[in-house]
Amino acid sequence: xxxxxxxxxNRVRQLRQERTQLSQMDFxxxxxxxxxxxxxxxxxxxxxxxxxxxxxxxxLGVEVIELFKF
Numbered sequence: 001x002x003x004x005x006x007x008x009x010n011r012v013r014q015l016r017q018e019r020t021q022l023s024q025m026d027f028x029x030x031x032x033x034x035x036x037x038x039x040x041x042x043x044x045x046x047x048x049x050x051x052x053x054x055x056x057x058x059x060l061g062v063e064v065i066e067l068f069k070f
Contacts, residue, residue: 002044005044005046005047006044008041008067008068008070009043009045009046010042010044010070012041012060015062015066015067016060019060019062020059020060024038027059031055031058032055033055033056
């Protein structure tokens, strides 16, 4: 697992918890993703496609750049 993927995943988890108060399952549903896929992102196990980065940002109500402020 790369350091970059870990940092990105930690940032997604942090924003999810701070901004939505949603569980992984509920947030994944809101973002139109599978919960296990989102969990893999948050653990730094997934190399996320740009379209999914956009979906995550939209579900969080943030600009894409906010996901990379780590």
